[in-house]
Amino acid sequence: xxxxxxxxxxxxxxxxxxxxxxxxxxxxxxxxxxxxxxxxxxxxxxxxxxxxxxxxxxxxxxxxxxxxxxxxxxxxxxxxxxxxxxxxxxxxxxxxxxxxxxxxxxxxxxxxxxxxxxxxxxxxxxxxxxxxxxxxxxxxxxxxxxxxxxxxxxxxxxxxxxxxxxxxxxxxxxxxxxxxxxxxxxxxxxxxxxxxxxxxxxxxxxxxxxxxxxxxxxxxxxxxxxxxxxxxxxxxxxxxxxxxxxxxxxxxxxxxxxxxxxxxxxxxxxxxxxxxxxxxxxxxxxxxxxxxxxxxxxxxxxxxxxxxxxxxxxxxxxxxxxxxxxxxxxxxxxxxxxxxxxxxxxxxxxxxxxxxxxxxxxxxxxxxxxxxxxxxxxxxxxxxxxxxxxxxxxxxx
Amino acid sequence: xxxxxxxxxxxxxxxxxxxxxxxxxxxxxxxxxxxxxxxxxxxxxxxxxxxxxxxxxxxxxxxxxxxxxxxxxxxxxxxxxxxxxxxxxxxxxxxxxxxxxxxxxxxxxxxxxxxxxxxxxxxxxxxxxxxxxxxxxxxxxxxxxxxxxxxxxxxxxxxxxxxxxxxxxxxxxxxxxxxxxxxxxxxxxxxxxxxxxxxxxxxxxxxxxxxxxxxxxxxxxxxxxxxxxxxxxxxxxxxxxxxxxxxxxxxxxxxxxxxxxxxxxxxxxxxxxxxxxxxxxxxxxxxxxxxxxxxxxxxxxxxxxxxxxxxxxxxxxxxxxxxxxxxxxxxxxxxxxxxxxxxxxxxxxxxxxxxxxxxxxxxxxxxxxxxxxxxxxxxxxxxxxxxxxxxxxxxxx
Numbered sequence: 001x002x003x004x005x006x007x008x009x010x011x012x013x014x015x016x017x018x019x020x021x022x023x024x025x026x027x028x029x030x031x032x033x034x035x036x037x038x039x040x041x042x043x044x045x046x047x048x049x050x051x052x053x054x055x056x057x058x059x060x061x062x063x064x065x066x067x068x069x070x071x072x073x074x075x076x077x078x079x080x081x082x083x084x085x086x087x088x089x090x091x092x093x094x095x096x097x098x099x100x101x102x103x104x105x106x107x108x109x110x111x112x113x114x115x116x117x118x119x120x121x122x123x124x125x126x127x128x129x130x131x132x133x134x135x136x137x138x139x140x141x142x143x144x145x146x147x148x149x150x151x152x153x154x155x156x157x158x159x160x161x162x163x164x165x166x167x168x169x170x171x172x173x174x175x176x177x178x179x180x181x182x183x184x185x186x187x188x189x190x191x192x193x194x195x196x197x198x199x200x201x202x203x204x205x206x207x208x209x210x211x212x213x214x215x216x217x218x219x220x221x222x223x224x225x226x227x228x229x230x231x232x233x234x235x236x237x238x239x240x241x242x243x244x245x246x247x248x249x250x251x252x253x254x255x256x257x258x259x260x261x262x263x264x265x266x267x268x269x270x271x272x273x274x275x276x277x278x279x280x281x282x283x284x285x286x287x288x289x290x291x292x293x294x295x296x297x298x299x300x301x302x303x304x305x306x307x308x309x310x311x312x313x314x315x316x317x318x319x320x321x322x323x324x325x326x327x328x329x330x331x332x333x334x335x336x337x338x339x340x341x342x343x344x345x346x347x348x349x350x351x352x353x354x355x356x357x358x359x360x361x362x363x364x365x366x367x368x369x370x371x372x373x374x375x376x377x378x379x380x381x382x383x384x385x386x387x388x389x390x391x392x393x394x395x396x397x
Numbered sequence: 398x399x400x401x402x403x404x405x406x407x408x409x410x411x412x413x414x415x416x417x418x419x420x421x422x423x424x425x426x427x428x429x430x431x432x433x434x435x436x437x438x439x440x441x442x443x444x445x446x447x448x449x450x451x452x453x454x455x456x457x458x459x460x461x462x463x464x465x466x467x468x469x470x471x472x473x474x475x476x477x478x479x480x481x482x483x484x485x486x487x488x489x490x491x492x493x494x495x496x497x498x499x500x501x502x503x504x505x506x507x508x509x510x511x512x513x514x515x516x517x518x519x520x521x522x523x524x525x526x527x528x529x530x531x532x533x534x535x536x537x538x539x540x541x542x543x544x545x546x547x548x549x550x551x552x553x554x555x556x557x558x559x560x561x562x563x564x565x566x567x568x569x570x571x572x573x574x575x576x577x578x579x580x581x582x583x584x585x586x587x588x589x590x591x592x593x594x595x596x597x598x599x600x601x602x603x604x605x606x607x608x609x610x611x612x613x614x615x616x617x618x619x620x621x622x623x624x625x626x627x628x629x630x631x632x633x634x635x636x637x638x639x640x641x642x643x644x645x646x647x648x649x650x651x652x653x654x655x656x657x658x659x660x661x662x663x664x665x666x667x668x669x670x671x672x673x674x675x676x677x678x679x680x681x682x683x684x685x686x687x688x689x690x691x692x693x694x695x696x697x698x699x700x701x702x703x704x705x706x707x708x709x710x711x712x713x714x715x716x717x718x719x720x721x722x723x724x725x726x727x728x729x730x731x732x733x734x735x736x737x738x739x740x741x742x743x744x745x746x747x748x749x750x751x752x753x754x755x756x757x758x759x760x761x762x763x764x765x766x767x768x769x770x771x772x773x774x775x776x777x778x779x780x781x782x783x784x785x786x787x788x789x790x791x792x793x794x
Binding site: 155165211212224226228229231233234235236237238239240241242243245246247249250257258259323326327328330331332333334335360361362363364365366369370 | 552562608609621623625626628630631632633634635636637638639640642643644646647654655656720723724725727728729730731732757758759760761762763766767
């Protein structure tokens with residue numbers, strides 16, 4: 001309702017402030033007058049909000065715009081180096097850590113290696129250590145830290161944000177958010193890893209302004225973050241995007257989920273690494289993430305050197321991936337499909353195969369209207385996306 | 398923005414009116430005071446809106462509610478038999494026509510048969526004839542007709558609402574909306590057939606209040622209408638939900654789309670009718686919709702009588718359908734999947750097989766949180782959903 005009876009003025013004020021701030025973000029160099037015109041707010045109200053935002057250093061004045069007669073208007077833009085957000089991505093063997101400012105500029109980026117998979121308590125402690133070190137190194141003022149986003153390779157309860165299953169970490173039914181909030185004394189947000197990467201693509205990457213897209217992460221497993229009408233799509237229980245378990249080959253290998261021929265068993269990094277092991281005649285099982293990575297590196301090297309057997313492994317995987325992408329195109333009719341995490345490392349070898357395979361499974365007019373592209377980020381896309389969660393909130397998203 | 402500078406009071410008034418009206422719709426027997434409490438509008442503003450709605454006969458007063466001390470409050474409800482909407486579903490051999498009032502009560506329902514597929518001009522003329530007859534028979538006042546919704550078995554341009562392809566009707570690049578608006582002199586809305594059925598399930602059926610669901614229509618083809626966060630999901634170009642072209646069998650028959658083993662070639666009414674023809678030894682191709690229907694009826698009769706070969710046809714189709722449903726559950730994590738159109742006729746024979754097959758392809762926790770149910774409507778769900786388009790608008794949806 002637009003005519004509230006009792007005082008939610010604070011809410012309205014925050015809403016108007018977020019809207020103004022978002023206009024300044026999306027329209028580089030905008031004047032107070034343009035802000036008033038675009039929002040429908042009065043010049044006085046706009047002026048008051050701008051003054052507050054300037055005072056708090058969220059924005060700054062920059063140069064002068066073109067005059068349409070009178071005094072040249074002062075242009076406004078986001079203030080870089082003013083407010084910051086941390087993003088962490090807890091992986092099996094790494095913690096990726098980033099710090100962004102509100103303009104999206106990266107101030108810190110590091111991959112912290114762990115000997116083995118962390119327990120929830122160890123993860124909390126390590127995040128705390130990294131956070132403290134970076135705050136001190138970058139000389140960040142605590143009140144200028146908007147929050148910390150944490151990307152989890154697993155499923156979270158849609159309301160409580162408890163992790164109910166992170167199979168690769170061996171975690172189930174844990175709540176690390178509360179512990180972290182207490183340790184860090186800033187707001188902490190948890191989200192699924194593929195959904196974090198989708199935030200990253202939507203805020204900083206190729207899907208800026210794209211309403212309907214799917215971001216598919218190719219790693220040891222395969223998962224997707226889906227944007228629908230400009231917002232993340234979570235589904236009924238918060239687990240939308242489990243595209244790694246779409247079956248693409250009736251005669252394919254059995255997946256740990258119980259089904260056969262899941263995309264994950266055909267086109268993930270582990271699946272390709274396993275095929276490479278078979279190729280070179282290794283017989284003991286590739287148990288550790290470490291072995292997967294080493295085999296994948298060797299496979300990639302072989303393919304880049306034109307080794308036909310290595311290329312064949314990539315191309316077979318690409319056909320399976322394209323097939324699943326075709327299904328998703330038929331169901332979602334997205335504008336863009338971004339392939340991320342490890343994918344950009346070998347995109348050049350397989351992008352054509354994927355597009356062809358997708359075009360075979362999708363209806364022609366739907367395939368034609370969808371662009372399939374590699375992510376411009378690497379394996380840090382989820383950490384970046386996690387950092388974007390507190391930043392998005394500032395802009396009312 | 399909540400503080401508009403210049404006069405969009407008309408817009409605000411309509412918005413408040415729609416909100417009040419929707420509260421009256423969803424809360425059977427609500428008082429003026431409860432309306433004010435729920436909306437945050439003042440008693441005076443609420444009273445004025447209610448007065449207007451009563452005057453225009455959208456709502457009526459009904460009995461008295463419980464008093465919380467003072468005078469017993471008068472309760473409000475939607476006025477049945479006050480305002481109406483028409484829905485038409487243009488099929489290959491039929492036009493389904495319905496009239497609903499704003500409470501969703503059906504006042505007219507008819508299946509008009511055509512000897513052959515209609516041209517766009519013929520369809521416009523026939524709709525006009527049906528409309529005029531029904532208006533006169535039901536003695537409807539023109540100003541009480543909110544509009545006409547038309548369901549099209551094809552793809553519509555997302556902005557212009559031009560039909561760019563309705564393969565079964567043999568229509569391409571036609572605009573029947575403008576012609577119809579002129580002929581009927583009421584607002585006309587066109588939408589895709591499966592999306593119309595989804596509107597029907599969401600407004601009148603099992604998916605009332607369900608935010609995320611997929612309505613799959615099983616007819617001569619297979620298509621889906623998808624609701625995401627309480628709203629129809631159209632995708633980038635308006636064609637989301639082409640689930641009939643998800644391939645479920647690499648060795649399946651070639652589909653007219655070019656791919657092999659599309660769900661439509663495995664589990665549609667035509668596919669099952671074709672298998673029945675093969676079973677009984679008919680060899681000439683089943684060209685007309687008529688032959689499909691007759692064969693399907695015979696197949697259904699056989700299956701109901703326990704004929705194993707007939708049951709096998711249904712069950713094989715059910716396994717394919719369940720498989721595709723499993724993919725959709727993994728990708729969308731919906732709360733409900735409704736199966737409609739011809740499906741309710743044979744739901745009892747196959748529902749278990751479908752659920753089992755879906756549970757095999759979907760991740761366990763996603764399959765468990767999703768209910769697969771037959772529609773409680775028949776083949777008229779798209780006509781009903783089409784009629785709901787103008788009704789929804791009244792309630793600001």
